[in-house]
Amino acid sequence: MASEYSFDVVSKVDMAEVNNAVTQALREIETRFDFKGSKSNITFENEQLVVSSEDEYKLKSVxxxxxxxxxxRGVPILNMDYGKIEPASGATVRQNIKLKQGIDQEHAKKMNILIRDSKLKVKSQIQGDQLRITGKSKDDLQAVMTLLxxxxxxxxxxxxxxx
Incomplete structure (x- = not known):
């Protein structure tokens, strides 16, 4: 039996699932009556989505x-960072949506402090864009999961x- 148990806290987005969701959304936009003849589109490249449409109302619908x-498709929408709505060519508007991968240093430090303040007998350390939690008790590790x-x-x- 292991003397110490551990797990990693990560924040990842499955890009293949995002691509599938974009394809499904485009298919639905093509078939919906309220989008007939509109210039609505979604493009996906380099971990970024660009949504464009004729006006802000249709953009929000897209x-x-x-x-x-x-x-x-099980993709977390909390990891989406919405840019501002800006005018585009051809009397359309667009919005860039960046997909966040990994845990940035600021949030990792907040989680580290949160775990330390919980008085659980675990150690947490930041490893790049993830957090490694180690402890002797599986119950403490599960308590950290619930806490986070x-x-x-x-x-x-x-x-x-x-x-």
Whole structure:
């Protein structure tokens, strides 16, 4: 039996699922009556989505369709960073949506402090864009998972490499 157990806290987005969700959203936009003849489009490249449409109302509708497809495919929408709506060519508007991969240093430090303040007998250390939690008790590790899920952080967390 192992003397110490550990797991990694990560925040990843499956790009293949995002691509599938974009394809499904585009298919739905083509078939919906309220988008007939509109210039609505979604492009996906380099971990960034560009959503464009004729006006802000239709743009928000396209984003709603995209979000519903992402949720159905299990992609966390908390990891999406919405840019501002800007005018584009051809009397259209567009919005850039960046997909956040990994945990940035600021959020990692907040999680580290949160774990330390919980008085659980675990150690946490930042390793690049993830957090490694180690402890002698599996119950303490599961308490840390529950603590982090309920912390209300602005990104979706996954727990991997549980040993």
């Amino acid at each position: 984003i709603d369709i995209l979000q519903s497809k992402l949720i159905k 899920r309920g912390a209300g952080l602005p990104l979706e967390l996954q727990f991997s490499n549980y040993r």
